[in-house]
Amino acid sequence: MTDLEFMDRAEQLLLAVERGCDRINDDTDCDLDSQRTGGMVTLSFANQSQIIVNLQKPLHEVWMAARSGGYHYRFDGGQWRDTKTGSEFFADLSRAASEQGGQALQFAP
Structure with missing residues (x-):
């Protein structure tokens, strides 16, 4: 993957995260x-x-830090997958x- 391809795919991921936050705020009582x-992108919850x-x-990676730990994702041609477990980014973010x-x-993407 070239740097430009990485940036295009990574930008799509970040936009999907932002849109997901907007949708969650519209559809739920989650703050x-x-x-x-x-x-x-920093997601902040009511519990701080x-x-x-x-x-x-x-590294052509997307990293996520959550209470449950730190995760590194690489694009496998179809999805962003954790470099250790192979789990999918949006499933991990949802969890x-x-x-x-x-x-x-x-x-969701």
């Missing part, structure tokens, strides 16, 4: 705040916990956000 700074998603451009938000929250 979820998202703030974007460059290649990083956070999930941080940021780009690691030199972590649900745990930290105290209710079922769903993110």
Whole structure:
């Protein structure tokens, strides 16, 4: 994957995270705040916990930090997959956000 391809795919991922936050706020009573700074999106929950998603451009990876741990994802040609477990980014984000938000929250590409 070239740097340009990575940035295109990674930008799509960050936009999907932001749109997911907007949809969750519209459809649920979850108080979820998202703030974007460059290649990083910070999700803040009512209980003061956070999930941080940021780009690691030199490695062509997307990293996520949540209460449950830190995760590194690479694009496999179809999805962003964790480099250790192979789990899919949006499934992991949904799980972590649900745990930290105290209710079922769903993110999708």
